[in-house]
Amino acid sequence: MLAMNARRADLGFRRAGNRVEVEISGPATVRLMEPEDLMVEQLGGPTLCPGGTYSAGRVVLEVPEDAHWLHVVDVVGLGGPVSISAARVVR
DSSP states (O other): OOOTTOEEEEEEEEOTTOEEEEEESSOEEEEEEOHHHHHHHHTTOOOOOSEEEEOSEEEEEEOOSSEEEEEEEEOTTSSSOOOBOOOEEEO
């Protein structure tokens, strides 16, 4: 389940093929989610969202389809403090 203190960025409507980049300094789960998926996950339901768990460095995710997207970074339970850059969309 998504932690309450996860960092979220509302990317608005994005076209398929756009890339979203973020830099992380330690382990974090980085995903793209549609708003409906976020609601399902907050209620404890399962979701299948692009992304995964990464150790550190630059993470680049590709938008899979035209839709409204959120960029979510969650570090709870994965280790010590982690710095996270702002999400950047690359067309």
